[in-house]
Amino acid sequence: xxxxxxxxxxxxxxxxxxxxxxxxxxxxxxxxxxxxxxxxxxxxxxxxxxxxxxxxxxxxxxxxxxxxxxxxxxxxxxxxxxxxxxxxxxxxxxxxxxxxxxxxxxxxxxxxxxxxxxxxxxxxxxxxxxxxxxxxxxxxxxxxxxxxxxxxxxxxxxxxxxxxxxxxxxxxxxxxxxxxxxxxxxxxxxxxxxxxxxxxxxxxxxxxxxxxxxxxxxxxxxxxxxxxxxxxxxxxxxxxxxxxxxxxxxxxxxxxxxxxxxxxxxxxxxxxxxxxxxxxxxxxxxxxxxxxxxxxxxxxxxxxxxxxxxxxxxxx
Numbered sequence: 001x002x003x004x005x006x007x008x009x010x011x012x013x014x015x016x017x018x019x020x021x022x023x024x025x026x027x028x029x030x031x032x033x034x035x036x037x038x039x040x041x042x043x044x045x046x047x048x049x050x051x052x053x054x055x056x057x058x059x060x061x062x063x064x065x066x067x068x069x070x071x072x073x074x075x076x077x078x079x080x081x082x083x084x085x086x087x088x089x090x091x092x093x094x095x096x097x098x099x100x101x102x103x104x105x106x107x108x109x110x111x112x113x114x115x116x117x118x119x120x121x122x123x124x125x126x127x128x129x130x131x132x133x134x135x136x137x138x139x140x141x142x143x144x145x146x147x148x149x150x151x152x153x154x155x156x157x158x159x160x161x162x163x164x165x166x167x168x169x170x171x172x173x174x175x176x177x178x179x180x181x182x183x184x185x186x187x188x189x190x191x192x193x194x195x196x197x198x199x200x201x202x203x204x205x206x207x208x209x210x211x212x213x214x215x216x217x218x219x220x221x222x223x224x225x226x227x228x229x230x231x232x233x234x235x236x237x238x239x240x241x242x243x244x245x246x247x248x249x250x251x252x253x254x255x256x257x258x259x260x261x262x263x264x265x266x267x268x269x270x271x272x273x274x275x276x277x278x279x280x281x282x283x284x285x286x287x288x289x290x291x292x293x294x295x296x297x298x299x300x301x302x303x304x305x306x307x308x309x310x311x312x313x314x315x316x
Contacts, residue, residue: 002042004157004188005063005081010036010072012058033058033212036072040157040188045179047203048192049282051290052298054209056192057161060087063190064159086155090162092146094134100141101130104148111152120148124178140171147178158182158189164198176202194299196282206282210290224280227288230257232278237271 013032020026033055040046040063048056061067062074065081076084094103104117121127124144129137137145143163150158163179164172179202183189193199200220207217216223224230234255235245241252251271256263260275286297 003039004042004084005040006075007036007038007040007063007069008073010038010062010069010074012062012067012070014058031055031212033062033209034071036214038207038214038217040190041205042156042188043183043186044204045183045189045191045202047196047199047206047282048190048209049196049199049206049286050209051286051292051296052194053211055212056209058212059209060159060161060190060192063157083153084155085157085159086150086152088146088150088158088160088163091165092142092149094137094142094145097133097135099131099133100126100137100145103134104145107149108152113152117148120151123151123182124148125174138171139166140168140175143167143171143175144178147175151182156186156188158187160189160191162193162195163191164193164195172198196286196299200279200282206285208286208289215289220280220282224285227285229280229285229288232257232281233260233263234274234276234278235263235267235272236274237267238273239271242267242270 011032011034013029013034015027016030018026018028031053036059038059048059050056058067062069063081064085064087065078066087068078074081096103098106101117101121104120108115108117118127118130121130124147126141126144126148129141132141134142143165147160147163150160160179163175167175179189179191183204191199191203203220205217205219206223208215208223216226218226232255234253236248236251236253237245238251241247245252245254251273255278260277264272264275283294283297283299286292286299287294290297
């Protein structure tokens, strides 16, 4: 496997204030990450997923060199990580009357580079907005400008924290296509997001964290198989809803797990009109790995197909 970075047994714990009467400035170690073994492959997009408080942000900051690991080894030094990694934080406040090109040029100079911003603006699709004031940018354009900043210095690894924040579905698709183009050119991309429903068609591999531990990693299909998260099949039809299906206008609909051929045989005489395989659900993978309920994960569930799931053949 061609890799951009390898982490072995990496650990990091935060120090938080725990004041006492005898020592009001006392600190102690809090939750962090531990024993993380992770390979970040080149030319691919990895989704870093897990419930709130899993340690995703801490791991991202170690990968980018903002934090130095307290244990374990990384095959790139702290200086190398800072040089080879581009970081797009969760939110950047782009405000003012300065233009897009002027703002990016200033950041290039802050990084010791006297190059022109046009190439970066072309890469992220902002070339025609070079003279647009920051105050007039849409949220999608602001995210693209943040990505342009992360691409300064031609990084080998791109780390994105909540890159789809505030984007409408059309802007999300355009941004995802931009990331795929970057990955095709050899960049290793790692994404963390609470909006996991929209990540399934974007990522090549996933790494699932819980309570500071890496529970499982790999391509989506192999991880789903290990967690026994099967392929979902959406079906719908006309007439009276069969048992286990819900009414939908003058017909019915439902989501099942099972063999498509068997489902067709079973429901063909009950008004079946439509059958379609659905994307593997990352939220379901997280709940299967952690034992948490959907509500306890703290994730944003924005998928349009979050309708009741029933395993074919299971008892009520």
